[in-house]
Amino acid sequence: MSGRGSAPERTEQDAADAVDAAGPGPHGSAERQPGGDGHAGRFWSVRRVPAALVALVLLAATGLLLYDVAAVRAGHPAMAWRRRLAHELATRHLDDPWVLGGAALAVALGIWLLVLAATPGLRAVLPMRRAVPGLRAGLDRRAAALVLRDRAMEVSGVQSVRLTVGRRRARARAVAHFRELDAVRGDLTTALGDGLRELDLNRRPRLRVDVRRPKGR
Numbered sequence: 001m002s003g004r005g006s007a008p009e010r011t012e013q014d015a016a017d018a019v020d021a022a023g024p025g026p027h028g029s030a031e032r033q034p035g036g037d038g039h040a041g042r043f044w045s046v047r048r049v050p051a052a053l054v055a056l057v058l059l060a061a062t063g064l065l066l067y068d069v070a071a072v073r074a075g076h077p078a079m080a081w082r083r084r085l086a087h088e089l090a091t092r093h094l095d096d097p098w099v100l101g102g103a104a105l106a107v108a109l110g111i112w113l114l115v116l117a118a119t120p121g122l123r124a125v126l127p128m129r130r131a132v133p134g135l136r137a138g139l140d141r142r143a144a145a146l147v148l149r150d151r152a153m154e155v156s157g158v159q160s161v162r163l164t165v166g167r168r169r170a171r172a173r174a175v176a177h178f179r180e181l182d183a184v185r186g187d188l189t190t191a192l193g194d195g196l197r198e199l200d201l202n203r204r205p206r207l208r209v210d211v212r213r214p215k216g217r
Helices: 016-021 048-073 080-091 097-118 141-153 181-199
Strands: 010-014 125-127 138-140 158-165 169-176 206-212
Touching: 048 097, 125 141, 138 141, 141 158, 141 169, 141 181, 158 181, 169 181, 181 206
Parallel strands: 169 206
Antiparallel strands: 010 206, 125 138, 158 169
């Protein structure tokens, strides 16, 4: 306990071992809980915005190029932009800054598209355990944090708490205005550990609890 005017007192504990020591939940181990037809992977984003932007750019560029080629075949002169582009490609060297910059931009754009194609996305959705074959369920991170926050506020001595829930780690930052910090931290670890088990996530995050006194105490 700290008196008024002293520096804020803070304790921090990685409570994963304490949660695991309580034993596995009703659906299996503390880290992964496959069920039904196997491991429930992350949800994949349809990525409508990047796909739409790439499609529109390609469609506009291809349409303009085909129009210019058809016009040249019909006896009309090529557009100024195509004549300028052909001239620049014929006269500029490979070590030209504009050529290097364009190449770097193309490489960066290609890497970005490859990353979008190879990663699931939807990081805000936590996969839940598959209890029924063919049925998938997910829980929004903010909803999970709200449920755990309600549990934490029921612990005696907790004045306020901030929860963040990720795929690998859940962290609670609580302010305790009475009771010993160790007692509050222990009760929070138990309450939040039970809450994480009841969320029935496919991969249960490791719990980290941080308890401190209000500022000025």
